[in-house]
Amino acid sequence: MTGGGGGRQRVRTARGRTVASQRWLERQLNDPYVRRARSEGYRSRAAYKLIELDERFGFLKGVGAVIDLGIAPGGWSQVVRRLRPKARIAGIDLLPVDPIDGVAILQLDFMADEAPALLSQALGGAADLVLSDMAANTVGHQQTDHLRTMALVEAAAAFAVEVLEPGGAFVAKVLAGGADNALVAELKRNFTTVKHAKPPASRKESSEWYVVAQGFKGARPPA
Structure with missing residues (x-):
């Protein structure tokens, strides 16, 4: 150098x-x-994206149970552990992730049929916050890459609706332009507020944005 x-x-x-x-x-x-x-x-610079989003929206305040979708390499769960050390955390990723104290980690495809139940089991119940930093592997075709990533976001949002406690929040990475109209409409039906943001730690040239949905309205059905 x-x-x-x-x-x-x-x-x-x-x-x-x-x-x-x-x-x-x-x-x-x-x-x-x-x-x-x-x-x-921290294991990655992505940790500061979550820190900056939380500084703006405050979704980590008082959380006791968090699910981290696309956890690798673990920076977001590290942030949660430091800011909310008593919170229960479960994460999932196709890639191997080095252990994080206090975090249950599943090496599994989130889109696998058994993944939602295993995540809930690993967490030990309902969640206050669902985080998703997932993105599909790119193939170099912009429209295809966008569709593949948004399919993951939609699956993550549907999962959040199933596992969140009333008042909970959902934070997910989307691409330039934010979540599409259908997904935003669905989030607005289920959450009090839905905002888009690009934290300073997200590189200017990057196409990533984040959607932050807070105040989950739905009451979960009794077990």
């Missing part, structure tokens, strides 16, 4: 490294959120 004295760091060209990978590495080295995550012990 070159650079120093607090200036921008540059990565020397290495054999076998593509231009795209070199640019990614330089961006990581010069990203203040990446440096902050390392110094504060």
